[in-house]
Amino acid sequence: MELDFDKEMDALLRETAQGETASANGEFKIENLKSPHPDADEIAAFAENALPEKMKPSFIEHFADCGRCRRILSNVVALNSETPAEIVRTEEIKRAVVAPIPWYRRFFAAPSLAYAMGALLLIFTGLIAFTFIKNSAPDAEIAETREVPVNAGGGGVSSDGETREIESTAPSNSATMSNAPSVQSNAMTTTNSTRAASSTNAAPLSNAAAANESNLNKGKATEDKTQNNLPIAAPPAPQSSDNPASGANFAAPKSKESDAEETRTRDVVSNTSDQASSNSTRAPKPSAPPAKSAPATSRSAAPDAIAKRNARAMETQKTETRTIGGKNFRRDGSVWYDAAYSGQSTTNITRGSKEFKKLDANLRSIADALSGTIVVIWKERAYRIQ
Amino acid sequence: MSSAAVEKNRSQIEEAIARLISRASDSRRLEIADLRERVEKSIEKYVLRADENAPFAEIKEFVDALCADDLCLIIACEKNDEKAWEDLVKNYDGTVKSAARKMSNNSEDAEDLASSIWAELYGLKHDKDGKLKTKLSYYSGRGSLGGWLRAVVSQLAIDGFRKESKFVQIEEAREFERLANDSAEHTDNAAIVHATANPEENFSARQTEKDVSDALRSAISRLEAENKLILKLYYFDDLKLKDIGAALGFHEATASRKIVRIQSEMRKSVEKILIGEHGWTREEVKRHLTDAASKLDVGLEKMFALFVVAALVQELFGAGVL
Numbered sequence: 001m002e003l004d005f006d007k008e009m010d011a012l013l014r015e016t017a018q019g020e021t022a023s024a025n026g027e028f029k030i031e032n033l034k035s036p037h038p039d040a041d042e043i044a045a046f047a048e049n050a051l052p053e054k055m056k057p058s059f060i061e062h063f064a065d066c067g068r069c070r071r072i073l074s075n076v077v078a079l080n081s082e083t084p085a086e087i088v089r090t091e092e093i094k095r096a097v098v099a100p101i102p103w104y105r106r107f108f109a110a111p112s113l114a115y116a117m118g119a120l121l122l123i124f125t126g127l128i129a130f131t132f133i134k135n136s137a138p139d140a141e142i143a144e145t146r147e148v149p150v151n152a153g154g155g156g157v158s159s160d161g162e163t164r165e166i167e168s169t170a171p172s173n174s175a176t177m178s179n180a181p182s183v184q185s186n187a188m189t190t191t192n193s194t195r196a197a198s199s200t201n202a203a204p205l206s207n208a209a210a211a212n213e214s215n216l217n218k219g220k221a222t223e224d225k226t227q228n229n230l231p232i233a234a235p236p237a238p239q240s241s242d243n244p245a246s247g248a249n250f251a252a253p254k255s256k257e258s259d260a261e262e263t264r265t266r267d268v269v270s271n272t273s274d275q276a277s278s279n280s281t282r283a284p285k286p287s288a289p290p291a292k293s294a295p296a297t298s299r300s301a302a303p304d305a306i307a308k309r310n311a312r313a314m315e316t317q318k319t320e321t322r323t324i325g326g327k328n329f330r331r332d333g334s335v336w337y338d339a340a341y342s343g344q345s346t347t348n349i350t351r352g353s354k355e356f357k358k359l360d361a362n363l364r365s366i367a368d369a370l371s372g373t374i375v376v377i378w379k380e381r382a383y384r385i386q
Numbered sequence: 387m388s389s390a391a392v393e394k395n396r397s398q399i400e401e402a403i404a405r406l407i408s409r410a411s412d413s414r415r416l417e418i419a420d421l422r423e424r425v426e427k428s429i430e431k432y433v434l435r436a437d438e439n440a441p442f443a444e445i446k447e448f449v450d451a452l453c454a455d456d457l458c459l460i461i462a463c464e465k466n467d468e469k470a471w472e473d474l475v476k477n478y479d480g481t482v483k484s485a486a487r488k489m490s491n492n493s494e495d496a497e498d499l500a501s502s503i504w505a506e507l508y509g510l511k512h513d514k515d516g517k518l519k520t521k522l523s524y525y526s527g528r529g530s531l532g533g534w535l536r537a538v539v540s541q542l543a544i545d546g547f548r549k550e551s552k553f554v555q556i557e558e559a560r561e562f563e564r565l566a567n568d569s570a571e572h573t574d575n576a577a578i579v580h581a582t583a584n585p586e587e588n589f590s591a592r593q594t595e596k597d598v599s600d601a602l603r604s605a606i607s608r609l610e611a612e613n614k615l616i617l618k619l620y621y622f623d624d625l626k627l628k629d630i631g632a633a634l635g636f637h638e639a640t641a642s643r644k645i646v647r648i649q650s651e652m653r654k655s656v657e658k659i660l661i662g663e664h665g666w667t668r669e670e671v672k673r674h675l676t677d678a679a680s681k682l683d684v685g686l687e688k689m690f691a692l693f694v695v696a697a698l699v700q701e702l703f704g705a706g707v708l
Binding site for chain 1: 432433435436437444448451481484485488489524525526528529530532533534536537538540541543544545598599602611612614615617618619621622623625626628629630632633634635645646649650652653656675676678
C-alpha cells in the first residue's frame with residue numbers, strides 16, 4: 001500500500017531497524033518497565049484485540065518498552081494473520097452473545113420454515129383438488145337446481161311462461177313431440193316403466209302421481225328458485241312449436257303470470273295424454289285426487305312408485321328439456337338443441353352482435369330465455385346462437 | 387481466593403457460567419462447578435485487576451465473551467478426559483507444528499519445539515495436591531485456544547533463542563578478535579588492516595552516525611506508548627499495517643495515518659535533538675537525511691544490479707559459454 005509519508009525518515013528508520021535487528025541483544029533490550037511481563041494468555045488476548053479496554057493502556061506501554069514481549073506479540077499477530085478463522089470465530093461469539101435472535105426470526109429458521117412450507121403445500125394441494133372436484137360436476141349441480149318435477153300423468157307447469165317438458169308425458173303426444181325425437185327417446189327410457197303402467201293400468205299413473213307429491217314439491221321449489229332468474233317467455237302455441245308467433249307472447253311480463261299459467265295449463269293438457277292431463281293443473285297438490293279408476297291399487301304400488309320416482313329423478317338430472325316459444329329444447333352438455341334440429345349446418349351468431357340484432361324478435365327472445373349456446377331451427381334455417 | 391466482588395455476585399456468575407456451558411457446541415458433560423474456579427480467576431485477572439469495583443454488567447459481558455468450546459475442551463483435558471485430549475491433539479497439533487516451524491531455523495528444531503510444547507501442555511510435574519502441573523491451567527478462554535498456543539510456542543522459542551543467542555554472541559566476538567589479531571600479525575594483510583587512508587573522515591563519519599543513532603533512539607523514547615509500539619511493530623518487526631490495526635483495534639487506514647504522523651513527529655524530534663544537543667546546523671541535518679535516503683536508494687540499485695549480473699552469469703553457465 002502506497003503511503004504518503006516522509007521517505008527520508010522512513011529510510012532512516014529502516015536503516016536503524018536493520019541495525020537493531022542484526023543485534024539480538026539490542027532487539028530484546030528491556031527498558032524501564034512498570035508492569036510485569038504478560039503471560040501467553042494475555043499476549044494472545046491482546047493480539048486478538050480481546051482484552052478489556054481498561055487493561056489495554058498498561059499492556060501497550062509494556063509492549064512499547066519490552067522488546068521480548070513485543071517480539072512474541074508480533075509473532076502471534078503474524079501467525080494469526082495466516083489463520084484468521086479462529087479470530088473470526090471469536091468475533092462471531094461476541095456478536096452472537098450481543099444479538100440474540102428475535103422470536104419472529106426464529107420462525108424462519110431452517111427446520112421451522114421447512115415444516116411450514118410443507119404444511120402450506122399440503123393445504124394448497126387440498127384446496128386445488130377440492131376446487132377441481134367441485135367444478136368437474138357442474139351438470140349434476142345445474143340439473144339438480146333445475147330439476148324437472150317428474151309426473152307420470154302430466155306436465156309440471158311453471159308460472160314463468162315456459163313449459164318444462166315432462167319426459168314421461170312426451171311420448172304420449174306424438175303430435176307435439178314430433179320434433180323432439182331425442183326427447184322422446186330420453187323420455188322413453190325414463191318413462192317406460194310409467195308408460196307401461198299407465199297404458200295398461202291407470203293405477204300406476206295415479207300412484208306415481210301420488211308418489212310424486214314430494215317430487216313435485218321439490219321440483220316446484222327448485223323451479224321457484226329459477227323462476228326469478230329466467231327471462232319470461234310466452235307460452236308456446238298449443239299445436240305447433242314451429243310457429244311460436246301464433247299467440248305466443250315472448251315478452252310476457254310477470255304481471256301476466258296468471259294468464260300465462262292458464263295458457264300453459266291448456267298447452268300442457270294438449271300435449272299430454274289423457275292420464276297426464278288429469279294431473280296437469282298448476283297445483284299438483286299433494287292432495288291431488290288420484291284417478292278414479294285406480295284407487296284400490298294406489299296403496300299397494302306405493303313402494304314401486306317411490307322407486308320409480310327416484311329413478312326418474314336421477315334421469316331428470318341427466319337430461320334436461322325445456323319448451324320455449326313452442327319449441328322444445330334439449331340440453332346436451334352446455335348446448336340447448338332444438339328438437340327439430342337434425343344435424344344440418346348452422347349459422348353461427350353471437351349474442352349482442354349486429355347479426356343477432358337483425359334476427360327475428362321472437363328468435364331473440366328464445367335466445368335470451370336460454371343461457372349458453374342454443375341450436376334452434378327458425379324458419380327452416382338452423383342457427384347456433386352463443 | 388475469590389475477591390469480594392466475585393463473592394458478592396456468585397449466583398449471577400454461576401448463571402453466566404450456565405449460559406457459557408449452553409453456548410458450547412460440546413460442553414463435554416462439564417458442570418458449573420467444573421468451570422467456576424477458572425472463570426472466577428479470569429474475572430479477577432482481566433476485570434477486577436483494572437477496577438476492583440467493576441459493575442456486574444461488565445463481569446457478565448466478560449463471561450459471555452469467553453470462548454466456550456475452547457474453555458470446555460481445556461478444562462476437560464485437565465480432568466483427564468481422554469476424548470478431550472484426542473480432540474485437542476487432533477485439532478491443534480497442526481497449529482503447534484506450524485508455529486514451531488515459523489519460529490525455528492530448521493525442521494529438526496521445529497519438531498523439538500513442538501514436542502516441548504506438548505510436554506508442557508500435558509504436564510510432567512505434580513503440584514502439592516498431586517495434580518499435574520500443566521500449562522493448560524493458564525488458559526483463561528478470553529482469546530482463542532489457537533492464538534494462545536501460538537503465543538506459548540513463540541514465547542518458548544524466543545526465550546530459548548535468547549539463551550542461545552547470548553552463547554553465540556560470545557563465540558562470534560572471540561572469533562572476530564582472533565581474525566583481527568591474525569590480520570595484524572601477517573604483514574601481507576597490513577594494507578587490509580589499514581585500508582582507510584583518512585582517519586579523520588572515518589572518525590567524522592562514525593561520529594555522525596552515532597549522533598543520528600542517538601537522536602533517533604531519543605526521539606523514539608519520547609513518543610507516546612501507542613505510537614512507539616506502532617513504530618516498532620512496523621519498522622522493527624516488519625508487521626503489516628493491517629495486522630497492526632487488527633491487534634490494536636483500528637482500521638488499516640487509521641494505522642497508515644498514524645504512521646505518517648509518527649514520522650512527522652520523529653523528524654521534528656530528530657532535528658531538534660541534532661541541532662540542540664549535538665550542535666548540527668539545519669543544512670547539515672537536511673543533507674544527512676537526504677544522504678540517508680539516497681544511500682538506501684543506492685543500496686537498492688546496487689542490489690538490483692548485482693541480481694542482474696548474477697542472473698546473466700547463470701544463463702551463460704547454462705548455455706555453456708562460460
